[in-house]
Amino acid sequence: MFEDNDYKLYVIVNKNVDVAIQMNATGHLCSGIMLKASDPCFHTYTNSDSELTAYLNNYPVIILQAKNSNQLSVAAQHCQKENILYNFFTTTMLAHSSEQQIQDTHATALEDLEFIAIAIYGETSKIKQITKKFSVLK
16 A cells, blocks of 8 residues: 555546546646645656656545536535635536636536536545545546
8 A cells, every 4th residue: 555645636527527528627627736735745756767757746646436516516515615625627617718717617606517527635534524425436
């Protein structure tokens, strides 16, 4: 088992959404949530032969799946209530420009948002209560 488990980054995707859209959302969510993290812990991995370099999070990144949009909405609201770091991605974020996406997200009622994925980052002990409801993506 991986040793550094004090913190975890979970990405939870809506299993009813196309994989290409899930992957797009995952990329945006991970980059966005780590910008919000107060003390991100990344390491540099350099290959000595080629000098190729990667920068990876010290803590595990786990991909889970939700049964539907509503499960993701409830989880995001729970994070907001408990002051747990989260990020979300909805179909309003698929428009032709960032400006349009921002407007659509702002103008859409919560119950009308179709959640594609959410990300949750924090102390494992605090976020377990939310993530235990989801299964590992297969």
